[in-house]
Amino acid sequence: MKRTRRPASFYFLSVVFGLFLLFLYGPTLTIGILSFQGPNGGLTFPLNGVSLHWFGNLFTTQQVGDFGGSFMRSILLGLGVMVCTLLFSVLAGFAYRRRFAGSQWLFYLTLASLIIPSILVSLGIGLMFDRLGWDPNWYSSAFGAHLTWTLPFGLLIMFAVFNRFDRAYEMAARDLGASPWQTVRLIVLPLIAPSLFGVALFGLTLSYDEFARTLMVAGSFNTLPLEVFGMTTNVTTPVLYALGTLTTLFSFSLIALVLLAMAVSARARKGA
């Protein structure tokens, strides 16, 4: 590309963009720093010494609710939601490569699932379980509530994937005598693999952090975001920040892991 001199607007917009990033990450960074507050430190600056006191505090059960348990539940729930999101969205993605009766309806229903106010999902599923006489649980009612949030993202990603998909590869495979299943397994799935990691990331992290749709449907055992929300009203020490820092770091590592997997699978595809 020809290198031309940058217009003045470039420098102005660079500053705006830098400030935007600071706005995005600054607060998270702040509580990251404050979570190393000394044992006598408070919720705001200045730092009163530096310690791991508040991180340690997380693991003594009586201090803050049930951190370990809620963390485990959120992970298990997230993994389950991830598997279902991946499976259901990929299947539906394949379905939408052809016209079928009701496809418009299902598409609008999926969009509705995305933009419907979360409190309706929460209240609705809660009431439904209540009327049916079932006990809500994080692995049943909350599981379904999370799927209403993750599946639309999964389907939209699959649409984007197949809109850009070159059918010539598939046709070539069929011409060479591959069965439909062989074509899918050996040609289509490897080609779309990097995007599938993306769908998985949406499923896992959106479920792991989901709050509004979980509120009424988690039953007697909290997921992690519910636990954190409870803490906001009754915990007035930096232990809240320590928890925030840990769970944010956890999300960051998941994202890094998925980006790595995407890069590796994209490279493998090029190499093949």
Place this chain on the structure above:
Amino acid sequence: MRTALANISHLQSLPLALTLLVFLVFPIAVIVTVSFWGYDSYQLLPAFIFDNYQYLLSSSVTWQAYLNTFKYAVITWAITFVLGFTVAYYLAFHIRSTRMQTLLFLLCTIPFFTSNIIRMISWIPLLGRNGLVNSSLQSVGLIDQPLEFLLYSDFSIVLAYVHLYTLFMVVPIFNTMMRIDRRLIEAARDAGAHTWQILLLVIVPLCKSGILIGSIFVLTMVMGDFVTVRIMGGGLRASVGVLIHNEISLLQYPAAAAGAVVLLATVLLMLVAMFRLVDIRKEL
């Protein structure tokens, strides 16, 4: 052959359809049904009465909450649109290498995959009475008293919305900008258009669908929100979502259900108006 293939499509879309049926359609039907029920302190009383709606629509608290929520929605929409458009424009038209573009785009989207609640809490040490902003301003001597409006106010609520939702503007607008044929812009420049004219007369119209998708996201999310108002408003501010949530906490499910139905109708009306302007499926 054709019907056989269509059947395969039906089978493939069945898990999605069933999940949405069980966890979206049925629950909404339950909400609509229960919104016509009565209740006392102990139980729900199946009936077909309009009391919940009558009470809801005749209460000034409801109207006040709607007014408040619309106010949040409009202000948030305006800010996220200007900010999101600027960021998308910078990424799409000022960053030249694809690698850098991907990296910066990722930086903008990563926070979406972290906890909203934690991101809200993160503002407390900055905006509180003794927070960073107040103490800095005081030490510089710009103010004598800590600014009270920074936290637990309309200001902090809108700030959190902008913080959480600008991404939803950036992504679709960036997406449409990347598909603008660059030759159109060169043609405009050759024809003598100024940078501002290119922006307003070429780029903005071509980004219309992205802007609309972003707007749909932001507006519907603010309309239905209760968590942000709860945390950033410190329990002092009311929105439609907060009212419903309060009724749920008091176990007044039929009242909450009526509130939810009216909220849903409001959001749907807004959507119908916006969907007329754009066909989302063509835009992916």
